[in-house]
Structures are given as structure tokens and as C-alpha cells.
Amino acid sequence: MEITDVKKENAIIVTINGRIDAGSTESADKYFSSLINENENNIIVDCNDMDYINSSGLRILIMSLKKQVAKEKKLLLCNLQKNIKEVFQFSGFTNLFNIELDLESAIKLLN
Amino acid sequence: MKNKIINIKSRTSGLEIMNEKLAKLAEEWDISKDVAFGMNLALEEIATNIIDYGYKGKDDYDIVIRFTLEKHKLRIQIKDGAKEFNPLDMKTPDDLGKPLEERSVGGLGIHLVKKFTDNFSYRRSNNKNIVTLTKSLD
Known part of the structure; x- marks a missing residue:
């Protein structure tokens, strides 16, 4: 797994590449914790190249969402692959997260 | 019918080896990406539970995983040697439809195992815990 981020005017865009699995949840957890602790921005997570997520990964996302909401900031997801979308549906996440089709509409939503 | 048996240790590196083996097998056995995805998720949840709750985080115990390709599944x-532990007894979330404030952050694992498999069973035999997962390939 590789995570990169870039700051745009109204949000930090986080790109996840690869798998959030047993081998990478610890670093994903650390990454999101410090990102949210050190920033007061909206966050967009681009999942276009995220191939897999386990329940620990889901836990990281829901914790991040709770922290963002507490700061009155947004956490948006976009570009979910089919299998990932299914995991989100089974987990009841589609009601909790703002999930946009692509990055462009996620950015637009924040404007 | 084809079989592949692997033996991993009860630690993160063991889970990584397991994930790699499954990906390789899926290729060898021509298993679809969707089935491989769901079975990987289910397997990872079961093995993680064995390590966390069965072996209580001790990292030098064995978990034996047997993959079997049958005609249509x-x-x-x-299989593990920890004390009796039935993952089907674990609480599954009752807050899935609830708003964010009322949602707990964890507990989704076993729920996802049920969703991504056709059959999920447990038995205790010869002091071993045996979990079996199946998924149709049709």
C-alpha cells in the first residue's frame, strides 16, 4: 500500500494505492491519525487504486470520519471499485460517508 | 479436486504470507477476482480473530490453512490449537443502519465473513478449532 496526499485550496486529497490489509493497516492507521491531528482541512480519499480493504481498514475510516465530524470538517470518498463498494454496502457505510463517483464531483461538492 | 495446505505463524507476517498465497492460488486455479477478494476478506478476519482472541496475540503458534478447489466451489x-473459540458466537453489529454518532468503530469482521461466503461453519475436534468457509464458483 502507498498513500500520497496533495493539498488543494479547500481540501487535502489522499490517494490510496494498493491494499489495506493485515500488512498495511498499522501504517494506514498512523497516517490517518496524524493527518487529522495535524490538519484542519476537509479530506477527500481517492480510492481509484485501492484494491482491497479489511475490517481494520474500515475501522480506520470510520474513526477518521468521527474525528472530522467533531471538527466540523468533511471526509469524502470517491472512485470506489466495485468490490470495495460492496464491502461498504454490507457495512452500512454508504449511509455514513459522502461517496462521490469521481474526484471532480468530490471537489465540486466542497465548493 | 485440488488441495493446497499452508502453515502460518500467529503474527502479522504470517497473515501477509497467507494473503500472498491466496492471491497466487487464485491465479493458478483461475478463480475470479471477485471470489478471491471476498474469500481473502473472510480468511483474513478469521485468522486475525484466531491470533487476537484464540492465541491472545502470542506470535509463535500455528494456524493451518487448507485450500480446496472442488468442481463448483x-x-x-x-485450523488452530488455541482454546475453544467459536467465531460464530461473536457479537455481530446491531447498529448498521444507525447514524454516525451511534455507530461503533469495530465489530464488522464476522458480519463480513457471513456476507462474503456461502457457508461458514465451526467445529471443535481433537482439541482444535476448525473453521470452514465455502464459496460457489458458478
Whole structure:
């Protein structure tokens, strides 16, 4: 797994590449914790190249969402692959997260 | 019918080896990306539970995983020597439809195992815990 981020005017865009699995949840957890602790921005997570997520990964996302909401900031997801979308549906996440089709509409939503 | 048996240690590196083996097998056995995805998720949840709750985080115990390709299904059997532990007894979330404030952050694992498999069973035999997962390939 590789995570990169870039700051745009109204949000930090986080790109996840690869798998959030047993081998990478610890670093994903650390990454999101410090990102949210050190920033007061909206966050967009681009999942276009995220191939897999386990329940620990889901836990990281829901914790991040709770922290963002507490700061009155947004956490948006976009570009979910089919299998990932299914995991989100089974987990009841589609009601909790703002999930946009692509990055462009996620950015637009924040404007 | 084809079988592949692997033996991993009860630690993160063991889970990584397991994930790699499953990806390789899926290729060898021509298993679809969707089935491989769901079975990987289910297997990872079961093995993680064994390590966290069965072996209580001790990292030098064995987990034996048998992959079986049958005519129309993939079967994965996960065997461990920890004390009796039935993952089907674990609480599954009752807050899935609830708003964010009322949602707990964890507990989704076993729920996802049920969603991504056709059959999920547990038995205790010869002081071993045996979990079997199956998924249709049709």
C-alpha cells in the first residue's frame, strides 16, 4: 500500500494505492491519525487504486470520519471499485460517508 | 479436486504470507477476482480473530490453512490449537443502519465473513478449532 496526499485550496486529497490489509493497516492507521491531528482541512480519499480493504481498514475510516465530524470538517470518498463498494454496502457505510463517483464531483461538492 | 495446505505463524507476517498465497492460488486455479477478494476478506478476519482472541496475540503458534478447489466451489479450512473459540458466537453489529454518532468503530469482521461466503461453519475436534468457509464458483 502507498498513500500520497496533495493539498488543494479547500481540501487535502489522499490517494490510496494498493491494499489495506493485515500488512498495511498499522501504517494506514498512523497516517490517518496524524493527518487529522495535524490538519484542519476537509479530506477527500481517492480510492481509484485501492484494491482491497479489511475490517481494520474500515475501522480506520470510520474513526477518521468521527474525528472530522467533531471538527466540523468533511471526509469524502470517491472512485470506489466495485468490490470495495460492496464491502461498504454490507457495512452500512454508504449511509455514513459522502461517496462521490469521481474526484471532480468530490471537489465540486466542497465548493 | 485440488488441495493446497499452508502453515502460518500467529503474527502479522504470517497473515501477509497467507494473503500472498491466496492471491497466487487464485491465479493458478483461475478463480475470479471477485471470489478471491471476498474469500481473502473472510480468511483474513478469521485468522486475525484466531491470533487476537484464540492465541491472545502470542506470535509463535500455528494456524493451518487448507485450500480446496472442488468442481463448483472453493473451500477454505482454518485450523488452530488455541482454546475453544467459536467465531460464530461473536457479537455481530446491531447498529448498521444507525447514524454516525451511534455507530461503533469495530465489530464488522464476522458480519463480513457471513456476507462474503456461502457457508461458514465451526467445529471443535481433537482439541482444535476448525473453521470452514465455502464459496460457489458458478
